[in-house]
Amino acid sequence: MKRKLRSGMSASLLAVAACIALHSPHSLAARDAQTILKETCQGCHTPEADNALSRISHQRKTPEGWLMSIARMQTMHGLQISDDDRRTLVKYLADTQGLAPSETDGVRYALERRLNTVEHFDDQTSQMCGRCHSGARVALQRRPAQEWERLVNFHLGQWPSLEYQALSRDRDWFDMARKEMVPLLAKRYPLDNPAWKKWQSAAPKADALVGDWSFSGHLPGKGELAGVMTVSADGSDTFKVSVKGRYADGSPFNGDGSAILYTGYEWRGNVTIDGVTMRQVFAAQGNAMQGRMFEAEHDERGLDFVAARQGSNRLLAVQPGYLKAGSETEVTLIGSGLTGKPNFGKGVEVVEVVEQSPERIKVKLKAAANAQPGLRAVTVGTLKGPSLSVYSKIDAVKVVPEFSVARIGEGGGSTPKVQGRFDAEAWGKGADGKPYRIGVFPAQWKVEAFDDRAKEDEDVKFAGTMQADTGVFTPGDAGPNPARKMSTNNAGNLKVIAAVDDAGKSLTGEGHMIVTVQRWNNPPIP
Ligand code: HEC
Ligand code: HEC
Structure with a gap:
């Protein structure tokens, strides 16, 4: 069973190939999953009662999670499997041993590849498990205690140097992982969960998704x-x-x-x-x-991205989502099954309905000069959901994401640059004195040295270029730069500054961006 990994295919290439595979349908000639499990996995994984296989049958995870496990079997244990067979297995395992929707709540950012997300796990989980990969990678799995323990053993066996690294050498990592983390994980992320049983019996059929979907989206920049x-x-x-x-x-x-x-x-x-x-x-x-x-x-x-199936009744978004007191503007409501006159709350008047269909209503709005600043619930008939922000002046500007990582790339190498992409969010102060989000505004963008070190190293000059009117930052080329001190690379430590104009007054917000080296290891779940 154990064979050598195809020569010339590195682990990262395999991960990329594997990721593409996940998004494309398997071929018609696909073999049955049970046969594949028997023929390609059973050599190392022991058969158990009820048609089960050791390890494999005692875990639940996302499609990406299954893909990563099987890709690891290929890169680390010499499993040989065709792309078609792997697709069939990932589909079968994700369907029969997946996670219920509620089990992925709050950690979907990892699947959605929002890599600038700042995670909030308890300190122990962050330090013990969230220092090499995301905490979401952990939270997107379900296992009994024994399988969490085997995972800990696998970590130490595969990467023995982990005990000497920061946040390990100051403690007895292995002992704590087994005695403290394993019970915690088994309790927090158990294999048996009524939510999964319920989802398996209640999940709608796939053809329920066939049809036209009305969607709304926001693309930074x-x-x-x-x-x-x-x-x-x-x-x-x-x-x-x-x-x-x-x-x-x-x-x-x-x-x-x-x-x-x-x-x-x-x-x-x-x-x-x-x-x-x-x-x-x-x-x-x-x-x-x-x-x-x-x-x-x-x-x-x-x-x-958010979408509603046509034929259903849902109000998805109001674009743009804000209006200045004393001014008139056109806004568009997006949704499905929109009928009747929209209502935007106190102090906001619908001057004219410019266009109306079940998917879109375009209206001209007017906010009274004395309209109270704050959020208004928007309704169309009985439908509600989004809100409209009414403001008289912008109180503060926030750069989103507040902290981000961009990466140098290209420069003769095969790794693309990772851009910084920013939004300028305006915030107001409500009548109660509490801050509220007005929305994303056009801004003028620039970068500055984050600290004295960055100033001395001229990071602004070398690390990349900020497009002034879009907030898109493109990092510099990878590789050593002879023009820099000690021919170092184009990394940098920068402030990201957005200036928003509010009736002739400029307000600025500030974020922090690290421009660093390429990400060499880029698995489907960070
Ligand atoms: C050549 C031997 C070999 C083959 C073939 C093999 N595995 Fe594994 N598998 C291992 C070893 C060794 C481990 C334990 C170490 C680890 O987790 O990487 C393991 C562990 C696992 C785990 C547990 C991972 C975890 O995170 O706890 C899963 C799931 C798994 N294998 C799935 C599969 C599937 C599916 C196949 C068939 C497509 C397969 N394996 C084929 C050797 C193999
Ligand atoms: C020293 C760095 C490091 C630490 C610390 C670490 N991990 Fe990992 N972990 C890894 C690496 C590397 C992989 C990727 C293996 C692969 O390529 O599939 C991984 C994979 C995983 C997976 C996916 C396994 C699968 O096949 O489904 C889980 C779940 C996981 N780790 C949980 C944990 C937990 C829980 C802890 C804390 C007890 C932890 N990790 C601590 C490096 C680490």
């Missing part, structure tokens, strides 16, 4: 967009997808591709939008889809 995604069946749990939309500035956003559904709700799409391959990682449940859509080669370039 570009703004809001909306449109229709058409989903048609193309085999069992696989779909053809076409996307037709528009950015707020009127420019089109079109493309098509395919998608596959894991675990009854884990939607993974692969669409080419205006020539660029993008991945969709959505939770698709009932009449709602939500998640993120990002470029395959640049996961930092992506948009928040």
